Amino acid sequence: MFKGYKRLLFILGCMAGLILILSRCMNAANEIPPDVRGENYTGAATCVKCHSKIGDSFAHNAHGLTSSPANEKLLSGFLETDSNSFAFNDKMKVKIERRDSGIFQVAYIDGKQVRAERFDVAFGSGEKAFTYAYWKGKKLFQLPLSHFAAIRTWANSPGFPINKMYFDRAITSRCLECHSSYISSETKQVSALAMDEDMKRGSLIYGIDCERCHGPGKQHAVFHLENPEEKKAKFIAIYNTLSRKQKMDACGVCHSGNTLTTIQSVFNFKPGDDLNDFYAQDFVSFGGANPDVHGNQTSMLQGSLCYRKSEMTCQSCHNSHDNIKGNMPIYAQRCISCHQTQKHSVKTLKRGVLKSNCVNCHMPMQPSKLISFQTAGNKNVNPYLLRSHHIGIYP
Ligand code: HEC
Numbered sequence: 001m002f003k004g005y006k007r008l009l010f011i012l013g014c015m016a017g018l019i020l021i022l023s024r025c026m027n028a029a030n031e032i033p034p035d036v037r038g039e040n041y042t043g044a045a046t047c048v049k050c051h052s053k054i055g056d057s058f059a060h061n062a063h064g065l066t067s068s069p070a071n072e073k074l075l076s077g078f079l080e081t082d083s084n085s086f087a088f089n090d091k092m093k094v095k096i097e098r099r100d101s102g103i104f105q106v107a108y109i110d111g112k113q114v115r116a117e118r119f120d121v122a123f124g125s126g127e128k129a130f131t132y133a134y135w136k137g138k139k140l141f142q143l144p145l146s147h148f149a150a151i152r153t154w155a156n157s158p159g160f161p162i163n164k165m166y167f168d169r170a171i172t173s174r175c176l177e178c179h180s181s182y183i184s185s186e187t188k189q190v191s192a193l194a195m196d197e198d199m200k201r202g203s204l205i206y207g208i209d210c211e212r213c214h215g216p217g218k219q220h221a222v223f224h225l226e227n228p229e230e231k232k233a234k235f236i237a238i239y240n241t242l243s244r245k246q247k248m249d250a251c252g253v254c255h256s257g258n259t260l261t262t263i264q265s266v267f268n269f270k271p272g273d274d275l276n277d278f279y280a281q282d283f284v285s286f287g288g289a290n291p292d293v294h295g296n297q298t299s300m301l302q303g304s305l306c307y308r309k310s311e312m313t314c315q316s317c318h319n320s321h322d323n324i325k326g327n328m329p330i331y332a333q334r335c336i337s338c339h340q341t342q343k344h345s346v347k348t349l350k351r352g353v354l355k356s357n358c359v360n361c362h363m364p365m366q367p368s369k370l371i372s373f374q375t376a377g378n379k380n381v382n383p384y385l386l387r388s389h390h391i392g393i394y395p
Pocket residue numbers: 042043044046047048049050051210211214216217218220221222224225226230231232233234236237238239240
């Protein structure tokens with residue numbers, strides 16, 4: 001009898017084990033972590049389990065790094081090599097100081113501390129610049145000093161007064177709509193003209209992640225976990241089937257400049273959506289005007305003959321996941337793929353580097369009309385240079 005009891009236990013044990021194994025297979029969905037954006041999302045950590053190569057390049061890509069916690073790891077490189085001090089004039093100066101609870105921008109008047117705020121959030125991958133913000137309750141404010149790559153030092157934040165140490169410029173969720181994957185926020189009308197916004201600090205997803213560009217991907221991930229033999233993508237937008245406008249909109253959601261008024265949060269935008277449902281102005285009409293180079297590659301490109309006379313999209317030149325920044329021969333290959341021959345005058349040919357660098361002549365660097373920056377003790381402003389996406393013949 002005892003023997004029989006043991007055997008029963010053994011069989012029951014085996015069955016329980018089997019059920020456990022089976023249920024794990026069947027409940028792949030349970031392995032998918034939740035995401036603050038809602039039940040259709042899962043987060044980049046899940047995507048890179050199967051798309052590890054893309055995950056690797058993405059980790060060093062400007063999109064992935066365009067916002068981050070402004071902590072010791074991010075800042076220490078600058079702190080070791082700089083005076084960490086910016087004098088507005090003889091009396092006023094802002095210093096960058098390490099303190100027990102973090103790294104601070106500290107304002108002094110005649111050597112006396114008048115204000116100290118901590119670095120919390122960094123904006124930018126640092127390619128051209130970093131600008132920083134601190135949390136105060138449910139609001140973010142920009143810190144007075146930004147770091148500019150071109151001069152490798154601290155400078156007065158763009159557009160900030162030069163005779164005042166300014167800590168009160170609010171950073172709204174609008175910045176985060178282009179520079180992050182998500183933040184939960186609530187806006188209320190406080191008077192006829194003014195709105196007030198509260199943001200939920202813990203809900204911020206730094207960087208532009210997979211699902212920001214590809215749309216919610218939980219169902220896709222669950223399906224492929226459960227059906228590993230399926231090699232064709234299911235439940236995710238297939239980029240190649242999008243129309244040209246849909247492709248342009250998928251980038252234009254963040255690359256059409258920041259003067260447009262949003263009708264609804266562009267955090268909801270996914271590939272295939274029509275951008276006109278998100279922005280108040282009709283964007284196509286912007287093409288002919290004279291847009292600022294900053295953040296507005298879409299309108300500039302649309303004004304070019306290349307764009308108007310071909311099926312060009314952003315992908316004609318850019319890979320979405322790789323970082324080919326500065327690799328001019330690769331870009332030249334993209335030009336040559338459409339322009340196998342070019343009619344250059346003898347005068348132009350004499351200027352040289354034709355084959356490997358089309359871009360310097362036809363997409364020159366131009367200063368932004370909106371952004372410039374001021375260095376300590378210097379009344380002149382330094383330009384913020386960007387690549388013109390108006391491809392053309394420049395003098
Ligand atoms: C369990 C594995 C798995 C996970 C997790 C996964 N994918 Fe996929 N994905 C695949 C497979 C398989 C394909 C089809 C083969 C291919 O294109 O690589 C695919 C294809 C794709 C494609 C190409 C669609 C096209 O244009 O053909 C995209 C985009 C994509 N996945 C995005 C994502 C995103 C975003 C996530 C995270 C939310 C994710 N994947 C998570 C397995 C996975």
